[in-house]
Amino acid sequence: MTRHAPFFNQTRSTLSCIYTLLFISAACAQQFQPDVTLGPSSAFVDGKALYILGGDSQSLSQNSQAFMIDLSVSWGTSNPAFTKLPDGPEASSSPSAISRDGKKWYNLVNGTSHVYDIKSGNWTQSTAPIQKDKESKPKAKGGPSTVGLAAVSNPDTGDIYIPFGYDGSMGRTKSFSMLTVNLTNETYDHDDKYSSKTPQRFYSVAWSSPLQSLVYIDESGLYSYNITTKERVVLPKKEAPKPRSEACLLSVNGGSRMVLFGGIAEKTVQKDIWVLDTLSFKWIRGPDVADGDERTRAACGVSNDYIIVWGGANKQGQISNSTLVYDLRNGTWTTDYVALSTNTTSPTVAPTPTPTPTPTPTSSNMTISVTASPTANTTTTTLTTAITPTDSISPTLPFKETSTSIQSPSGSVSTSTSVPAESTSGPDRSTHVARIAVGSVVGALCFAVVALGLVYRRRCRLAKEKLMKDEDPFAPNARLDEGTPVREFFRKPR
CATH class of the missing domain: 2.120.10.80 (Kelch-type beta propeller)
Structure with a gap:
């Protein structure tokens, strides 16, 4: 089962990521609401x-x-x-x-x-x-x-x-x-x-x-x-x-x-x-x-x-x-x-060392x-x-x-x-819109990560069942015959 260790480590990392994102999402969702x-x-x-x-x-x-x-x-x-x-x-x-x-x-x-x-x-x-x-x-x-x-x-x-x-x-x-x-x-x-x-x-x-x-x-x-x-x-x-x-x-x-x-x-x-x-x-x-x-x-x-x-x-x-x-x-x-x-x-008006006028740059955004x-x-x-x-x-x-x-x-x-x-209206409203968008993205990401975690969990279970059914940890090339008790299989001389 050692060859599956990276897979299980990845699953644990995924679950940790899920918990972190859920915490961040909950923190973002909480906002003070005064009593009217x-x-x-x-x-x-x-x-x-x-x-x-x-x-x-x-x-x-x-x-x-x-x-x-x-x-x-x-x-x-x-x-x-x-x-x-x-x-x-x-x-x-x-x-x-x-x-x-x-x-x-x-x-x-x-x-x-x-x-x-x-x-x-x-x-x-x-x-x-x-x-x-x-x-x-x-x-x-x-x-x-x-x-x-x-x-x-x-x-x-x-x-x-x-x-x-x-x-x-x-x-x-x-x-x-x-x-x-x-x-x-x-x-x-x-x-x-x-x-x-x-x-x-x-x-x-x-x-x-x-x-x-x-x-x-x-x-x-x-x-x-x-x-x-x-x-x-x-x-x-x-x-x-x-x-x-x-x-x-x-x-x-x-x-x-x-x-x-x-x-x-x-x-x-x-x-x-x-x-x-x-x-x-x-x-x-x-x-x-x-x-x-x-x-x-x-x-x-x-x-x-x-x-x-x-x-x-x-x-x-x-x-x-x-x-x-x-x-x-x-x-x-x-x-x-x-x-x-x-x-x-x-x-603002800044003092100048000489009375020589200088051109003032203009911009449509100023x-x-x-x-x-x-x-x-x-x-x-x-x-x-x-x-x-x-x-x-x-x-x-x-x-x-x-x-x-x-x-x-x-x-x-x-x-x-x-x-x-x-x-x-542009840059200021975008702040409020961006806040809503971030919350929506975090929620969707959390949902996707949870679904991914469930898929990984199912793959992990299937891999484990396959390993217990098809492979002997003491003899990798040995096969478990259908209907043979597991204890008799391990007692069988190789």
Whole structure:
């Protein structure tokens, strides 16, 4: 049987290969799938990631899951690029924002500041107290009072603003104003000009650099608030979306545009999407999302002129497990998110030793991109078991109406635009297609190798049976007569 040893060794090697390929195939097939939730806290970095924390399950139980949707690669809505992050605090509809440098993810939960370091992947709690002085000790309200609040980051100063996040109540005197967070110094302040005796909830807020203002919408209307002048302005209501709560409000291109999607208006979950030009203050309505895909209390972000929506509930109160993508360039809902081309480079100017001009090579494949630093926005959400109107929220705001018309900011306003690469669908979509193709090839290869292993196994068994029937290991030329017992054959003298 020694002459069959190579055959058996080959069979063992084949089986080892099968086990290895099966392991690789199983590893490739496994991908993190988050639990769908209602009212997750979220913030995003354009071109990098949409960060999502917590939320409520269908039974209204909060969880601490944290994950991100990778926005640096292209993907389809049937298979978004989810990446698991270390669990954070249990949160639901809590203020959430990204720091100016894009390295920290801030969340205010139950009166405590939780910060996720994006580079190290660690959660920390801020030790700085959120208070005014030792006597009054006003603080960001803990427990359910942080639910329904939202945060917005100012990319110019790095401050994070949380409307009605500062509780300055003393005794029977109630006062809720804007909380200001500085992550660099871990300090907190508040803006008494933006205050109310009753804190508002379930609003949406975003930052506009051209206006140097935060834009705010709730069930009473749409407003802007200038951080420097402390002026609050009511935006025009003509040809504008309905006032609403629990909607997605996102800043695009540094706030030169605002995108509003979903939410609850007139006790109904909305499926419309609007784009606001903050320089002309004109609204443009896009196509409604399909029935059943309307959302409230969802996580939202924007990247490369694509709006990404995850989680939330529809008008039936069902938590959705699908991801939505809206293409701002074409004004259509789509099933593909296309990341910014990795071949895009920013123009640079290098010093030259002599003023002699040199020719600049051109190429049809060369692209130039000028992008604005995005602001980190937070989607706003509510805390209702089913989709119910927030009738208890007072539509009356405490601010003094200073103007009912809008004037463009004085001086020159410098805005940045995003110039897409000449072809963004080719190399980026091929990454997603290649991933699917590799999985299919690995599966087919595993099937073929398993079948080959079965064939080898059968050949091995047949060879062994033939050897036992036809050959005597002690006398290779001897033949076993048919009907002769094996023990008598070996006893027969040669």
